[in-house]
Amino acid sequence: MSGQPLPTPAEVAATHGWRRVLAFGAHPDDLDFGAAATVAGLTRAGVEVTYCVMTDGDAGGFEAEDHHTITTRRQQEQRDAAALLGVRDVEFLGERDGYLEPTHAVIEQVVARMRRHRPDAVLAMHPERDWDRLQRSHPDHLAVGEAVVRASYPAVENPFAYPRLAEQGLEAYRLPWLVLYGGPAARTNLVVDVTGAEQDKLRALRHHVSQHPDVPRMEAFVLRGMAELHRRWSGPGAAAGEDAPERYAEGFHLVAVNDASTISGF
Template sequence: MINTQPFLSAATGRVLAFAAHPDDLDFGAAGTVAALTKAGVEVQYCIMTDGDAGGFDDRDPAETARLRHLEQREAAAQVGVNTVHFLGERDGFLEPSHHVMKQVVRLIRQVRPSIVMAMHPERAWDRLQRSHPDHLACGEAVTRAIYPAVENPFSYPELISEEGLEAYKVPWLWLYGAPKERENAFVDISSFLPQKMQALRAHFTQHPDVAAMEKFVTAQCQENAQRGGLGENSYAESFHAVAVNADDTIAGF
């Protein structure tokens, strides 16, 4: 089990958090993000698709995408995030292609974060809805980009020659929405649960029953806290934290 407390300080530097759709980060990591920004950490979001296939009415997909951009910016503001990048991929068609990976590499080299967050690339069979194909593609694209492409100057060399974006070694990858057997890091968000809920409420096009959503999220956060050993009156978010470039990492291993 990884002690997450040392990461919740300004010394962490920057965090870049990826999601497949607007609202994914708010379900998976908004409480942790609120704790990070409260501690002085700069967090930026990158949403890979426009969420144009989401919702529960016959609204035009272009209008859905416009609304979901607005919703995500409002949700981000609720937890202290000022910068939201949108890759503009089509909802339901995200793939870990070189087109997507190059965009991920570019952004990571621009931001140079200490922690990258992304959705988990492995399917969780206990709750299949967590493993939407776009979720898996988000995790796979980011994981492939982090190693080796972000740190390899020969990957997408035009990013250096044309844009001046030098190779960069990412220290940590935190994956949310992981199968439970992969989880090794739990963040106590008890003080930040109201902010997480406010962020989720901002996605008004996605919640036909807000009360049911809040009940479900609260129960999940309580269960996370129990599995993380944080106590029955606590709330937590869970991650599969991977040390990409640790003190003992050597080239290629």
């Protein structure tokens, strides 16, 4: 759009001072669909990334006879995909797949993890429905977004919210940045050049084999979307022509929760 080069994950982290990122998804594979290439770029830049998957994924998969083992399988798929990207740890909240709601019990768990990890940025699914592609707006996805946004302000920074957390030594702190993925295109205000990490994203997604009945079609869809996003946002100054190499991007809604302009409570 601007004709200026899109920032890389390393440049975004350096600009905003991100050293630790806590990333939330609804199901195993959501984070890898939404942000795997960016995560790969962040970890290569020395950013510590932790995944938190909020449901057990038990409603996924296609083979009824193996469904009693799907939760264990999907958790291992997520651990393997995360390790490939340089993610140090994967946590699972264990909520039931398809039944996630932004209740206070769930929000308290999110706040607990934020206070424990004290990240510079929280990556999460968007709480707004995308009417252009409804599949991005699974009810669990929206519930993750709503729970994380409610946790980000005011609960995580309010010492009187969920008082038993403070009793456990999890003190309040002010989250600087919220980075939302999977939302409506109109909300996108940060597009990151992930060229060179697009294959990392595909390799991560291949680990979620239980969810992909047609891997080649899935991969083509993912690459096409990343390339189209880069072309749309890089503007007229981008390289063009048949011989120009394809470039790839991932997009987010970046929200400053607490920055230099923030006054407590406003």
